[in-house]
Amino acid sequence: MRPSDSPRRDSFGVQFARRRPVDLRVVWALLKKEFLDSVRNRWIIALSAIFIVLTLVVSYFGAAQAGGGTGFQGLLETVVGMTAIAQILIPILGLMISYAAVVGEKERGSILLLLSMPITRLETILGKFLGLGAVMLAAVLSGLGIGGIVIMAFTGTEGWENFIVFLLGAVVFALAFLSIGLLLSSLTKRRGIAMGLAVFVWFFLALLFNLVLGGVLVASGGSFLPVPGEPFTLPDWFYAAGLFNPVEAFSYFAVRAFGLGGAFGFPIELPEFVSIGTTGLSMALWALVPVTLAFWRFRRQDL
Amino acid sequence: MSATVEDASTLAIEARGLVKTYGDLRAVDGLDLLVPKGIILALLGPNGAGKTTTVEILEGLRQSTSGSAKVLGQDITRSYEEIRQVVGILPQDFEPFDRLTPREHIRYFAGLFGRSLGKEEMAQILASVSLQDRADVHARKLSGGEKRKLGIALALVGNPQLVFLDEPTTGLDPAARRELWRVIEELRREGRTVVLTTHYIEEAEALADEVSIMVRGKIVASGSPASLLDEYTDTKDIRLVGVGSEGLSTLIERGLTATSDGEDVVIQTAATDDLSTVLGHISQAGLAFRDVITERPSLEDVFLTIVGARIEEGELKP
Numbered sequence: 001m002r003p004s005d006s007p008r009r010d011s012f013g014v015q016f017a018r019r020r021p022v023d024l025r026v027v028w029a030l031l032k033k034e035f036l037d038s039v040r041n042r043w044i045i046a047l048s049a050i051f052i053v054l055t056l057v058v059s060y061f062g063a064a065q066a067g068g069g070t071g072f073q074g075l076l077e078t079v080v081g082m083t084a085i086a087q088i089l090i091p092i093l094g095l096m097i098s099y100a101a102v103v104g105e106k107e108r109g110s111i112l113l114l115l116s117m118p119i120t121r122l123e124t125i126l127g128k129f130l131g132l133g134a135v136m137l138a139a140v141l142s143g144l145g146i147g148g149i150v151i152m153a154f155t156g157t158e159g160w161e162n163f164i165v166f167l168l169g170a171v172v173f174a175l176a177f178l179s180i181g182l183l184l185s186s187l188t189k190r191r192g193i194a195m196g197l198a199v200f201v202w203f204f205l206a207l208l209f210n211l212v213l214g215g216v217l218v219a220s221g222g223s224f225l226p227v228p229g230e231p232f233t234l235p236d237w238f239y240a241a242g243l244f245n246p247v248e249a250f251s252y253f254a255v256r257a258f259g260l261g262g263a264f265g266f267p268i269e270l271p272e273f274v275s276i277g278t279t280g281l282s283m284a285l286w287a288l289v290p291v292t293l294a295f296w297r298f299r300r301q302d303l
Numbered sequence: 304m305s306a307t308v309e310d311a312s313t314l315a316i317e318a319r320g321l322v323k324t325y326g327d328l329r330a331v332d333g334l335d336l337l338v339p340k341g342i343i344l345a346l347l348g349p350n351g352a353g354k355t356t357t358v359e360i361l362e363g364l365r366q367s368t369s370g371s372a373k374v375l376g377q378d379i380t381r382s383y384e385e386i387r388q389v390v391g392i393l394p395q396d397f398e399p400f401d402r403l404t405p406r407e408h409i410r411y412f413a414g415l416f417g418r419s420l421g422k423e424e425m426a427q428i429l430a431s432v433s434l435q436d437r438a439d440v441h442a443r444k445l446s447g448g449e450k451r452k453l454g455i456a457l458a459l460v461g462n463p464q465l466v467f468l469d470e471p472t473t474g475l476d477p478a479a480r481r482e483l484w485r486v487i488e489e490l491r492r493e494g495r496t497v498v499l500t501t502h503y504i505e506e507a508e509a510l511a512d513e514v515s516i517m518v519r520g521k522i523v524a525s526g527s528p529a530s531l532l533d534e535y536t537d538t539k540d541i542r543l544v545g546v547g548s549e550g551l552s553t554l555i556e557r558g559l560t561a562t563s564d565g566e567d568v569v570i571q572t573a574a575t576d577d578l579s580t581v582l583g584h585i586s587q588a589g590l591a592f593r594d595v596i597t598e599r600p601s602l603e604d605v606f607l608t609i610v611g612a613r614i615e616e617g618e619l620k621p
């Protein structure tokens with residue numbers, strides 16, 4: 001499409017130039033629908049169930065075998081396993097729930113019906129984000145939350161504040177992938193393409209990114225192997241790059257939420273700039289920027 | 304069409320010179336359309352004629368390249384929100400959400416109007432499209448016709464005065480189609496204006512008060528089915544069933560234009576001819592036949608005349 005002659009006009013739904021305040025009843029209706037639709041989606045149910053079961057298994061066996069490590073140390077040791085699972089599964093869940101949210105409606109023609117209703121595009125994206133966000137919240141809190149309760153049943157409640165911080169981080173992490181999925185969904189014209197992109201994004205952020213970074217590290221003369229007798233560190237740029245990836249940011253966040261890096265079983269010290277603040281900010285930006293772009297794109301597109 | 308009805312307050316749609324281009328393609332090419340309130344208008348045309356583009360422009364959902372249109376007295380480029388309140392649409396290819404029931408769909412879309420429906424209102428909407436027995440079935444399990452009915456119900460949740468139905472019956476079996484026709488006629492009885500697009504001539508003939516035939520982005524003919532027939536057909540055939548070939552020569556001797564068709568003879572007359580003269584000739588000829596059938600060209604013949612032999616899908620696409 002060529003840009004419209006008048007830059008103030010959307011090529012579709014021209015008249016949206018006239019704004020009105022967000023109507024919460026409308027957002028609520030959209031939210032409920034997205035929630036209902038998702039919790040009836042067997043794939044999403046299945047993946048959430050896998051997530052919950054895995055975190056339970058890891059937390060149960062982890063805590064039971066924590067080398068008699070009770071108290072804070074026991075909690076830390078088991079949280080490592082949960083984080084690893086969350087790092088892989090939360091992105092999949094977030095992308096899976098959202099990749100079709102816009103493009104799917106284009107394909108089924110329901111987007112026109114939706115836009116023929118007296119609602120704004122901001123309300124539409126907001127309703128979808130919040131409705132799907134509620135599903136993510138439920139999955140993450142039940143997976144990690146129940147896991148945490150199981151662990152604490154073994155190790156005691158010491159460190160529960162740290163665990164709450166960790167949970168909050170996980171929720172933001174989940175919203176980040178929801179947000180990315182919504183962007184992909186509003187950028188594409190076909191569901192299959194959105195799905196392909198989602199798989200690629202997951203593959204890149206959850207797997208490839210680390211490999212590439214490791215490759216660069218080795219190529220630049222660095223090493224993952226600790227030198228005996230010296231405290232193990234990686235160059236700052238390695239961590240700085242990681243901050244740009246929500247998956248890495250989440251694992252750093254988890255480390256920071258429980259104190260020191262060493263607690264995670266590796267003698268690794270994170271540099272000071274990798275803090276709760278910076279990792280949290282990274283994830284928060286990932287949660288907000290893509291969905292904002294999705295709205296911007298959705299608002300001015302010819303469907 | 305209805306050139307006599309010019310008063311704005313009686314017009315549901317008033318479009319002038321609408322153009323929509325996609326690159327070099329003129330999907331809508333200078334279209335004028337006047338639709339009086341309270342009627343069913345059928346926009347009839349082959350694939351790619353520009354029907355969907357036209358209705359989407361009139362719905363305010365697509366921007367025209369040029370031209371102007373008023374819908375229920377409101378300028379479509381300026382009164383987006385007002386139009387949203389009074390127009391209902393069934394998009395072409397609409398598929399409901401697999402995992403929601405019709406009742407949930409209706410509740411959802413009513414919610415987008417900021418309304419929560421009471422029990423009675425819900426029942427009434429379901430009944431208006433006769434989906435009351437299927438109200439709590441996941442949409443995935445509905446038949447094609449039921450899905451389309453649900454789509455119409457959703458177009459109605461805002462109680463619109465003007466309803467656009469883009470190919471409401473495409474792909475349905477004849478029984479389901481007829482049932483939808485009843486639903487659509489009910490909309491007119493309720494005083495709503497209905498604009499529907501269709502490929503089916505018999506649908507236009509059965510439902511529409513006015514038909515506009517669209518080809519290549521232009522309306523090439525419009526009027527009531529009867530007036531289109533009058534305007535575009537100038538012959539009327541009289542078929543004498545079982546009269547045999549000797550009947551043919553007798554009739555030709557009497558100055559009638561006739562051809563034989565198997566055992567039958569078909570006499571061609573001008574649409575304006577006084578039939579009694581022709582019938583007089585026939586009775587005086589003293590022929591034996593089993594039946595007399597007068598045959599007028601159907602709207603389909605009119606459509607074919609207008610659109611030519613180019614109605615095959617694809618052929619009209621530039």
Ligand SMILES: Nc1ncnc2c1ncn2[C@@H]1O[C@H](COP(=O)(O)OP(=O)(O)OP(=O)(O)O)[C@@H](O)[C@H]1O
Binds near residue numbers: 330348352355356357
């Ligand atoms: N978004 C678009 N971009 C480019 N071309 C388009 C677009 N939408 C429609 N067209 C073209 O405009 C023309 C008219 O399309 P339209 O969908 O309005 O036809 P239609 O009469 O509804 O056809 P059908 O009976 O197949 O539904 C077609 O040639 C189509 O390919």
Ligand SMILES: [Mg+2]
Binds near residue numbers: 354355469
């Ligand atoms: Mg069409």
